[in-house]
Amino acid sequence: MISPLKMPYELSIQWLRTHYLKNKITPQEVIDVIIQRSKQDEHMNIWITPPDLAFIQPYLDNLTDINIEQAPLWGIPFAIKDNIDLAGISTTAGCPDYTFIPSQHATVVKHLIEAGAIPVGKTNLDQFATGLVGTRSPYGETHNALKGEMISGGSSAGSPVAVARGQAAFSLGTDTAGSGRVPAALNRLVGFKPSLGAWSTKGVVPACASLDCVTVFSHNIEDAKIVDHVVRKYDDQNAWSKELPIPSPKLPKKICLPKSPLHFFGPYGNQYKAAWYKSVEQIKSWGIPIEWIDNHLFSNVAKLLYEGPFIAERWADLGSFVDNHPGSTFPVTEKVLKSGANENFTASLLFDTMHKLKQYKLQVKKLLSDSVFITPTAGGTWTREQVRKEPIRTNSEMGEYTNHCNLLDLCAISVPFEDADQDIPFGVTFFALSEHEDFILGLAEKCQVNSTEMESQANIELVSSNDSDSVLLAVCGLHMQGLSLEHELHEHRATFIREAETAKKYRMFKLSTNPPKPGLIKTEKEGSSIKIELWKCPSVTFGSFVANIPSPLCIGKVELKDGSEVQGFICEPYATEYAEDISNLGSWRELIR
Structure with missing residues (x-):
């Protein structure tokens, strides 16, 4: 039996499964280490319901009735964003007065548990999944996994940090405007956002129900694919569910890159800019034809999410709670939500915007028919203190390259590229049409192989160099x-x-x-x-x-x-x-x- 002290800091499905099958470690030992790690990181505000044997033990006991050979996630620990239901455990959506205890699992959670996965806790988030920074929570600001003074990204703040800090092998987030991609990039993880409807949203507290999507954070593409295979099922109890096949990764015929100058911001803006240029050179080396396109189309769509009547959908879902519970909502969250009650957002304006969006979708469908569009996941990052001082502007800039995605019904995956600076990760996102998840997964796999080769070479160079820093x-x-x-x-x-x-x-x-x-x-x-x-x-x-x-x-x-x-x-x-x-x-x- 392997000592639990030998458990790697970064957990993965493959490592755990290999050692389970060889009887070198037990799920109980894994959970004990996770609980210990969560206590050590308590100051980072990762969890709302932290790992505890009081609720985890029944899932461990149930493993005796599950065949490990037939259960792809047997004994694999995962974290759940606290706007996704876990039966018998409080769902808060980041708001104590909103709290309720669900009697059933969210559909995606149910599928994961049936495949042998072990839920280890509910993670912190920007309240009501409204934010991209990870600081808008009465449960505390979630710290970045690598550099504590920096933001974790949001709204799925605690979910990626739990994975990056070795407290889960993968985690669930949600993504309406970028919440499953921005925090992945900021914590050096893979963030996969499947096509709308591919994963059921039953049991998920809505932000914008027509645009909401459950996502996964992991250390590698393979783990994200395993989770996708388990949870991708049509749900006849969920109005937004779609029958979408499991994608088989393949490469696109063309890569589209933004032609117009990009906006970089924050204390590491220059480093992010340099990291993007390095990423572009790496992308060029893949040998896939590249087309430089006008990215203003995507920027224009992104503005529709919060600067137009679509914001009213958030108010439609949560407005009655906010009105009936004065003082219960985080101040900046309430300000954002109430913007959806703007009397200028009339029904006629909504239809006018919907028709405009329809034209944008037509253009994008032609543009990306055989292609993948690539941008930085974010143009920069911020310290938590900077976000406190300017909560609206800093949050808005975090979504500059993400907000268009669900409005255009695109799939997306954020993958780590070379860090922008010491412990400042940099991520790049691949976008494709809903029917071409195969393209983004194919590119992500290629990227992962190339990154592994580059890292191996870089390690050799590092050992032989005299690095004064x-x-x-x-x-x-x-x-x-x-x-x-x-x-x-x-x-x-x-x-x-x-x-x-x-x-x-x-x-x-x-x-x-x-x-x-x-x-x-x-x-x-x-x-x-x-x-x-x-x-x-x-x-x-x-x-x-x-x-x-x-x-x-x-x-x-x-x-x-x-x-x-x-x-x-x-x-x-x-x-x-x-x-x-x-x-x-x-x-x-x-x-x-």
Whole structure:
């Protein structure tokens, strides 16, 4: 049985399923680690109903009646945005006075549980799914998973952060204006928004019922596809449900890129702009014909969502609650919702706008008949403090490249590209017609393969370069991937580079600390080569990381197998006098295997 301490920080369906099938780990152990991680991250306001065995245990017990071979999500933990129903657990939609306890699961949740998935909690959100920033919640501002002072993105704020912080393998969000894509990009995740109606919205608190869509956040395309296969079913109890086949990924004949200058904003606007240009060069290298198109068409449609009578649909769904519960709604949320009651939004204006939209759809259908349209997922990001000072403008700019999507009945997927800056992820979105989900998934798969190859090459270059802004660190114990102190490296913005080995000049001891830790000592005789990991830590955070290392451990020079030296964990010799020599194991992992 594998120790739960070896569970990777980033969970995935494939890793969990592989280890379940080999009986190396149990769902109970996975949930125990998730609960521990959620408590460590409590200050990040990820959850409204956090992971707790009190409600999770029955789902674990039910696994005994489910055949793992026939259940593609057996034992896979997932998070649920708290505007999607989980039977017996409060649905708040981010508003305490709106709270109710549903007797049934939302249809998508029901399908996932039937496939063996384990719901671990309900996540924080911009109240009533009205926002793209993740700060509009009485349950607290959700922190970005990588850089705490930045926004998480919204409205599905807690769902992507739960996945990025290792508290779920995937999560459900909703997307009306970009809520399933913007927070994916801001937390370095995949955000898949299927075509409208492909996934049932029964059991989802409506934002704009005709445009609402349930979405998935995951670390990779394959996990998103598995979830799609499970939940894509026609629901005859849901008026918006459609019979749409499971897409088979394939490449489009053409890629459309925006011809007009794009708008970049926020404290990392210049970095976002540079990241977009790098992304375009990567896209060009795919060898698919490219057409540069006038993107004002999409910008004009985007403005219709909040600047025209379509906003009245939000008021139609929630207006009576807001009017009957004064003071219950978050102030900025109430302001947005009440804009839908504008007396100038007449029925005739609504029909006029609908007819205009119909013409836009016709143009887009011709334009994207065999193509995928690509834009940045967002043109920038903001600190949470900046959003507090200007809640309307900052939120509006976050949706500049997303708001058009559902109005035009497009499918979309946001995928991570090269980061804009240290711990500032950058995402790109692929858009296609509703009937061409195959195109966006095909491109996403191609992008993922290329990114993996580029990352591998970049890791080699990083190890051989002299980067004055970072420190290459050799890790040999509890800070290694999947072990109990890995989170400390992530909290200091360190990134894993590769596995490596020391020169054959070291001895490793099992120190009598609590918990036990390895002590690495260099010797010129009878030495061994010890397996380690190399991590890159920013210079600005390296000092604080070192300051937290308890005696008898310390940081010194570690010689690698190739003769080069890096900073790494070593031990004061006095601590090894009565310690067990485990050098023959060759790795700390072998001791706890």
